Amino acid sequence: xxxxxxxxxxxxxxxxxxxxxxxxxxxxxxxxxxxxxxxxxxxxxxxxxxxxxxxxxxxxxxxxxxxxxxxxxxxxxxxxxxxxxxxxxxxxxxxxxxxxxxxxxxxxxxxxx
Amino acid sequence: xxxxxxxxxxxxxxxxxxxxxxxxxxxxxxxxxxxxxxxxxxxxxxxxxxxxxxxxxxxxxxxxxxxxxxxxxxxxxxxxxxxxxxxxxxxxxxxxxxxxxxxxxxxxxxxxx
Numbered sequence: 001x002x003x004x005x006x007x008x009x010x011x012x013x014x015x016x017x018x019x020x021x022x023x024x025x026x027x028x029x030x031x032x033x034x035x036x037x038x039x040x041x042x043x044x045x046x047x048x049x050x051x052x053x054x055x056x057x058x059x060x061x062x063x064x065x066x067x068x069x070x071x072x073x074x075x076x077x078x079x080x081x082x083x084x085x086x087x088x089x090x091x092x093x094x095x096x097x098x099x100x101x102x103x104x105x106x107x108x109x110x111x112x113x
Numbered sequence: 114x115x116x117x118x119x120x121x122x123x124x125x126x127x128x129x130x131x132x133x134x135x136x137x138x139x140x141x142x143x144x145x146x147x148x149x150x151x152x153x154x155x156x157x158x159x160x161x162x163x164x165x166x167x168x169x170x171x172x173x174x175x176x177x178x179x180x181x182x183x184x185x186x187x188x189x190x191x192x193x194x195x196x197x198x199x200x201x202x203x204x205x206x207x208x209x210x211x212x213x214x215x216x217x218x219x220x221x222x223x224x225x226x
Contacts, residue, residue: 009153030212033215035215041219042203042217042218042219042220043203043205043215043217044217045214045215045216048213048214088155088156090156090215092211092212094212099210099211099212100211101158101211101212103148103155103156103157104155105153105155106155
């Protein structure tokens with residue numbers, strides 16, 4: 001079945017350092033979504049990537065979708081304490097009734113001063 | 114804007130008890146779903162619905178029932194609670210199905226003793 005792996009599972013950075021999380025799918029995806037979950041909170045949608053090689057930016061966050069549409073990354077420049085949380089990717093594979101959205105296991109980011 | 118509302122926020126059950134987790138959305142979304150979140154496992158789909166009167170199973174449906182009598186409501190029923198169902202449960206909706214971004218409720222933290 002479809003698998004979506006995320007690495008690393010956990011990262012601890014000092015404020016101001018950069019952070020990257022990687023998402024790899026066992027199958028080609030139609031799109032990939034990224035979510036952020038603050039401690040004790042619920043997942044909140046950040047962005048969706050659809051095109052091969054697509055790059056999107058949201059302030060300090062840069063999202064990339066691989067050329068083969070099987071991997072993606074989220075890069076945060078100059079982390080802040082407000083970036084603390086778990087970042088999930090979710091890969092969507094279309095296929096009529098076999099369509100499936102699979103969440104990665106998440107990367108927990110801890111930022112300290 | 115209420116969005117997706119889940120009740121209760123916390124619940125403790127004894128093994129064998131039954132209960133219903135409530136989920137309501139006011140965004141007129143056709144697609145609704147239930148996920149459970151366990152440490153290190155990411156988000157796993159329990160059941161979903163693409164519209165009133167239509168439900169289907171996700172990855173981990175055993176022990177849970179759902180119904181969708183209206184567009185707004187999508188309750189999740191635990192028929193006979195087991196300790197393995199201790200988890201955080203999230204209801205999520207989207208306007209166009211799993212390929213479009215999900216709006217999550219605040220979650221229900223369930224403990225089964």
